[in-house]
Amino acid sequence: MTKENSQEETCTLDIISHSSAQTQRLGVRLGNLLHGGELILLDGQLGTGKTTFTQGLAQGLGISETVNSPTFTLLKEYQGRIRVGQAPTSGLALYHFDIYRLDDPEEIVDLGFEDYFYGSGVSVVEWAEKAGHFWPAERLRIHMKMLNETKRGLLFVATGAHYCDILRQFQKNAYVTVSS
Numbered sequence: 001m002t003k004e005n006s007q008e009e010t011c012t013l014d015i016i017s018h019s020s021a022q023t024q025r026l027g028v029r030l031g032n033l034l035h036g037g038e039l040i041l042l043d044g045q046l047g048t049g050k051t052t053f054t055q056g057l058a059q060g061l062g063i064s065e066t067v068n069s070p071t072f073t074l075l076k077e078y079q080g081r082i083r084v085g086q087a088p089t090s091g092l093a094l095y096h097f098d099i100y101r102l103d104d105p106e107e108i109v110d111l112g113f114e115d116y117f118y119g120s121g122v123s124v125v126e127w128a129e130k131a132g133h134f135w136p137a138e139r140l141r142i143h144m145k146m147l148n149e150t151k152r153g154l155l156f157v158a159t160g161a162h163y164c165d166i167l168r169q170f171q172k173n174a175y176v177t178v179s180s
């Protein structure tokens with residue numbers, strides 16, 4: 001993990017996943033650490049594991065529903081675990097975006113998606129690179145790369161103190177759970 005001397009604290013973590021099950025477990029581990037209000041950007045070509053990772057993340061948020069790729073809907077919403085200290089009806093929501101089909105980044109604004117990114121739920125965006133530099137400065141970005149049929153490279157880039165804390169916690173947990 002590295003820390004750069006820029007205005008916004010940036011931390012990175014490089015992980016290799018050897019199976020879709022492992023990618024899913026990484027998602028679970030991250031989901032377990034989220035409090036709500038986080039923005040997770042997923043970059044990577046077709047079939048690199050963005051949805052697979054999101055399925056794990058949903059599980060980590062306590063969502064029992066099956067998470068599929070929302071390609072044809074742009075956004076799917078799920079209700080997760082109840083947040084401590086919140087009213088019983090207030091679950092931790094997951095907003096799962098897939099903006100692959102978005103032609104113009106401006107549409108994000110037109111569709112009112114921005115409200116979600118600054119809201120109290122967890123937003124996960126597949127194909128975030130489609131919207132260029134639109135994104136808030138503070139977020140966790142995960143670049144997923146296909147290394148071979150079953151091997152994927154995951155580069156986590158956290159920007160901002162909150163996301164760096166999450167990534168540090170994530171790395172700690174990673175060392176106690178030996179990867180397969």
Ligand SMILES: Nc1ncnc2c1ncn2[C@@H]1O[C@H](COP(=O)(O)OP(=O)(O)OP(=O)(O)O)[C@@H](O)[C@H]1O
Nearest residue numbers: 017018019020023046047048049050051052150152
């Ligand atoms: N290490 C791995 N991590 C994740 N997926 C893997 C891995 N090895 C093989 N796979 C397979 O790669 C595919 C990943 O599909 P997935 O839908 O998660 O990708 P995606 O990035 O969301 O694609 P799309 O851009 O079409 O939305 C699955 O069929 C999965 O079983």
Ligand SMILES: [Mg+2]
Nearest residue numbers: 050051069126
């Ligand atoms: Mg997908």
